[in-house]
Amino acid sequence: MAATAWTSTELADWMRPQLARVEAALEQWVGAGAPASLAEPMRYAVLDGGKRLRPLLVLAAARAAGSVGAPAWLDDAALRAACGVELIHAYSLVHDDMPCMDNDVLRRGKPTVHVRFGEAGALLAGDALQAQAFELIAPLDGTAVAVPAQVQARLVALLARGAGARGMAGGQAIDLASVGRRLGEAQLREMHRLKTGALLQASVEMGAACAGELSAVATDGLRAFGAAIGLAFQVVDDVLDVTADSATLGKTAGKDAAADKPTYVALLGLDGARAEADRLLAQALAALDASGLADTAALAALAHMVVARDR
Amino acid sequence: MAATAWTSTELADWMRPQLARVEAALEQWVGAGAPASLAEPMRYAVLDGGKRLRPLLVLAAARAAGSVGAPAWLDDAALRAACGVELIHAYSLVHDDMPCMDNDVLRRGKPTVHVRFGEAGALLAGDALQAQAFELIAPLDGTAVAVPAQVQARLVALLARGAGARGMAGGQAIDLASVGRRLGEAQLREMHRLKTGALLQASVEMGAACAGELSAVATDGLRAFGAAIGLAFQVVDDVLDVTADSATLGKTAGKDAAADKPTYVALLGLDGARAEADRLLAQALAALDASGLADTAALAALAHMVVARDR
Numbered sequence: 001m002a003a004t005a006w007t008s009t010e011l012a013d014w015m016r017p018q019l020a021r022v023e024a025a026l027e028q029w030v031g032a033g034a035p036a037s038l039a040e041p042m043r044y045a046v047l048d049g050g051k052r053l054r055p056l057l058v059l060a061a062a063r064a065a066g067s068v069g070a071p072a073w074l075d076d077a078a079l080r081a082a083c084g085v086e087l088i089h090a091y092s093l094v095h096d097d098m099p100c101m102d103n104d105v106l107r108r109g110k111p112t113v114h115v116r117f118g119e120a121g122a123l124l125a126g127d128a129l130q131a132q133a134f135e136l137i138a139p140l141d142g143t144a145v146a147v148p149a150q151v152q153a154r155l156v157a158l159l160a161r162g163a164g165a166r167g168m169a170g171g172q173a174i175d176l177a178s179v180g181r182r183l184g185e186a187q188l189r190e191m192h193r194l195k196t197g198a199l200l201q202a203s204v205e206m207g208a209a210c211a212g213e214l215s216a217v218a219t220d221g222l223r224a225f226g227a228a229i230g231l232a233f234q235v236v237d238d239v240l241d242v243t244a245d246s247a248t249l250g251k252t253a254g255k256d257a258a259a260d261k262p263t264y265v266a267l268l269g270l271d272g273a274r275a276e277a278d279r280l281l282a283q284a285l286a287a288l289d290a291s292g293l294a295d296t297a298a299l300a301a302l303a304h305m306v307v308a309r310d311r
Numbered sequence: 312m313a314a315t316a317w318t319s320t321e322l323a324d325w326m327r328p329q330l331a332r333v334e335a336a337l338e339q340w341v342g343a344g345a346p347a348s349l350a351e352p353m354r355y356a357v358l359d360g361g362k363r364l365r366p367l368l369v370l371a372a373a374r375a376a377g378s379v380g381a382p383a384w385l386d387d388a389a390l391r392a393a394c395g396v397e398l399i400h401a402y403s404l405v406h407d408d409m410p411c412m413d414n415d416v417l418r419r420g421k422p423t424v425h426v427r428f429g430e431a432g433a434l435l436a437g438d439a440l441q442a443q444a445f446e447l448i449a450p451l452d453g454t455a456v457a458v459p460a461q462v463q464a465r466l467v468a469l470l471a472r473g474a475g476a477r478g479m480a481g482g483q484a485i486d487l488a489s490v491g492r493r494l495g496e497a498q499l500r501e502m503h504r505l506k507t508g509a510l511l512q513a514s515v516e517m518g519a520a521c522a523g524e525l526s527a528v529a530t531d532g533l534r535a536f537g538a539a540i541g542l543a544f545q546v547v548d549d550v551l552d553v554t555a556d557s558a559t560l561g562k563t564a565g566k567d568a569a570a571d572k573p574t575y576v577a578l579l580g581l582d583g584a585r586a587e588a589d590r591l592l593a594q595a596l597a598a599l600d601a602s603g604l605a606d607t608a609a610l611a612a613l614a615h616m617v618v619a620r621d622r
Binding site for chain 1: 345346350402403406409412429430431441443448449450460461464469471472474476
């Protein structure tokens, strides 16, 4: 039996206040105390745009993990983790768009950061966003935060692993080295597991870590869920790169095919890629069931949303 | 009375095994588990080069802080902190050398990372090094590390602050915005306090944090020491940019003047800058005295080394 998911209306009702919290926190935190010439590109890169999928995964996973007994600090930890992972995501987009990488001029319907602030400004803003992600989770003024040091250290560990050479950055390096080459399905899967999947999976695991100690069964279930929707996300991304237009995507469509990048569509065909996304969704929902956690409806609904999205 | 410093021989005898430990740890850790195309530029950027001043400051500060009672985890924590701060330093050099920043082709007597591995490779390697700095301090497999979570969280907080928008990255942004403009001494000092000073100060504070709880007097003394030698380092850098040649420096000499960057030499003249370095050294040594810590001879000797260095 697959885990029960909320209807899209129920999901929307839950998402609205969660997104409002995240936006308010980002508005307050991003670039605070930075020199104006740095704060501006940092805020431009993060605020007023983005689906906030990773923060929502953190918050939904914290909700599920907290259903076995929510500690007092859960909300604070989850909000910091949610914003931290979003800053990592945002920095990766800034650097990814730069001329030496994808050389993209359009993101979320706006000029990319380097187009607006110059390459040096984009480079520094990305670097500072990565540092701030860790600052948010382990703030220097620790007395302001009720989150136990154990939870902070675990969140840092999960985020650093997901972002680094054995996660997102590692996947980007494989991607970079693979342009114009033919990857097999196993290699393509490994690249995406790292490039996009690692941070999505980290989001789910960070949400779970906010609750403190969790059973091994619950932890394993959430980890498997994160891995499956991490891959599903990328499969859908590859489908959308072919089927959607730039205006809907808010970024340049068709660029992967144009750059001769290996994609799931190139490998499996359009129908095959769609079937693969459905298979991964079923796998994600089965993992939620196996976690034994009570309150997984938000996570299940987000998984459906990831596969059904049109941008 | 100024704090007693080791002679240069005593310092060398202490440094030799410390540097060997740091090099061995970096050799083991940097880029481990990363795809080869990423591990290679990461390791090129870090290994086999560099004065390792920041790691030495961490280790010397841990020694001083541990002189009031060294906890069992002190050495492990200090080694991880030492390597973490060095990875942040290394990433900042990689990104700083890129064409959109200083466009430098020579570093530590070798071609810079982007010259050797391309701009995209340098960008990704720098990003991955920053993430790994935090991974080293808060490893995911926490059971392998005896360092208490409280110490891990504090080390992450200090490093993230020192590296980020209110630290190194903030100083670089001010630097970038100031090219061709005339900065007053206060503004120049603020830029350098962030750009170079913040990470050097963080090194000292991280070393102190490795010991766990420390008295406020000791903490304040070490912080003031770190701030003073952070500034002294940059003043000496500005002097060397004018007086040393590229072969000795292992990087391009005279580039600040050529880029019309504001420097202490431009502001105070060569003799004035040298006098300022001496004043800051005296200030640093006085702060060590005020810390009340017993074993500050290594820190004092490093401070002398910073001011007397020729590269």
